[in-house]
Structure formats: C-alpha cells, structure tokens
Amino acid sequence: MEVRVLAFARLRELFGFGERRVACANGATLEDLWRDLARDDTEVAALRASTRFARNGALATATTVLADGDEVAFLPPVGGG
Amino acid sequence: MIALTAEPLALEPLIAAVRDDAHGAIVTFLGVTRATSNGDPRPVAALDYEAYPAMAQAELEAIAEEARQRFGPLRIAMLHRTGRVALGEPSVAIAVGTPHRPQAFAACAFAIDALKARVEIWKNECYADGASAWQPNAEAAP
Numbered sequence: 630m631e632v633r634v635l636a637f638a639r640l641r642e643l644f645g646f647g648e649r650r651v652a653c654a655n656g657a658t659l660e661d662l663w664r665d666l667a668r669d670d671t672e673v674a675a676l677r678a679s680t681r682f683a684r685n686g687a688l689a690t691a692t693t694v695l696a697d698g699d700e701v702a703f704l705p706p707v708g709g710g
Numbered sequence: 711m712i713a714l715t716a717e718p719l720a721l722e723p724l725i726a727a728v729r730d731d732a733h734g735a736i737v738t739f740l741g742v743t744r745a746t747s748n749g750d751p752r753p754v755a756a757l758d759y760e761a762y763p764a765m766a767q768a769e770l771e772a773i774a775e776e777a778r779q780r781f782g783p784l785r786i787a788m789l790h791r792t793g794r795v796a797l798g799e800p801s802v803a804i805a806v807g808t809p810h811r812p813q814a815f816a817a818c819a820f821a822i823d824a825l826k827a828r829v830e831i832w833k834n835e836c837y838a839d840g841a842s843a844w845q846p847n848a849e850a851a852p
Contacts, residue, residue, distance in 0.1 A: 635762065637760060637762060637830075637832055638760060638832035638834070638844045639844045641760075679846075679852070681851070683762075683765060686764050686765055686768065687765075702762055702765070704762065704765075704830060705832060705844065705846065706846035706847070706850035706851075706852075707826070707827070707828065707829060707830060707831055707832065707846065707847060707850045707851070708759075708831065708832045708833035708844065708845050708846050708847050708850070709759070709761075709766075709790055709801075709802065709825055709826060709829045709830075709831030709832075709833065709847070710741050710790075710801065710802050710822060710825055710826040710831075710847060
C-alpha cells in the first residue's frame, strides 16, 4: 500500500522532501514508517523524541496502523507567533 | 477572520472583523520579528514561517472556540503569516472584542499563548550572516 508523507521544518530538510508518496507494508505503523524514512540518520534519530505524528490531519500515536491512501505528517515542535 | 496568510498583516481589518455594537472593548495583539533570539547574540534579518495548513487552520479555530467558552461572549480574529517576514514586521495579529475589557485582555492573552504552544507553524530564523536555524517555542507541546 501507499501513503502520502508530509515533513516540516528541519525534518523536511533532513528527509529531503516536504511531501512524497511512500510505499509501506500492510499493517505498518507510524513508527515503522518513521524508521524506514529515518534509516540510520543520527540527526533524525535525535529528533524522534520531540516529533509528533499525525494521520489524516489529526494527532496520532506511534502505534497507529496505517491504511492505504493515508496522509501522514511528521511534526517538529511548533514555532509560530 | 481566522487564517494563515502570505500577505503583510495590519490590525485594522481584524478590528473591523470583531467590531460589535454590544461590545465595549477590543484588545489587539501584534507579534513582530525581534532583532535577536533568546540567548543568541546573532542579529536576525528575517523569519521564514512554514505551516501544515489544514492542521494549523483547525487548531486556530479550536483555540477561538475555547476562548469563546472560557471568556465569551466574544468575537475573535486571528491571522498568522507564512513565508518570509522581515525584521520588525508582524508575524501574527489577534483582535478580541467583548462587552467589557477584562474578558478581552484575558482572551487575547489565552489565544496567543495557545497559538505558540499548539498551532502547526514552524519558524526558521534567518540571520544577517546568511545562516539559519529552526527555532521551536519554549511553550511548544512535548
């Protein structure tokens, strides 16, 4: 199956994309997808603890199971204002 | 009037949007880009904002609704910039109108505090020497 991944701010720079379609295995969770994208990048790994996940526009836990066509977003700590 | 915008901000349209004959108070807040960041001596030339528009819009509207429940009746307008904002230019503008002033002050403070903690907007500080860094808010939710 395939999901659409959005990455913002420093994560966008480290992943090398702001939006991309990504193939993932049936039953994959948000955490699985993060690990696939992070590979062994130590800076990405260091940002994991402060990154929140969203699925289809709502915050979601790392154990959330993905469905085909989902929109996934990786959200660094916000900086508006 | 609750939105992200790539256009320069001014308070007058927000004031007009919250004006109401039943309201005796309008409090406004303008956040402007500062010459230096907290604890960082490097001069800032501009801030570059990016957002997750769908989530940011929903969160701004949720904050407005919470303000209504806590401090209403009120009318509230909130605009936040995207893109590059030069030094001294506004990045966020809020106006709140209420029948009496204590609720307007309280709701305006609540709205900017909640925005800084919760809304899916990110800020890249661009320094005069050409470097840049993404700066999270101290209030950002963990």
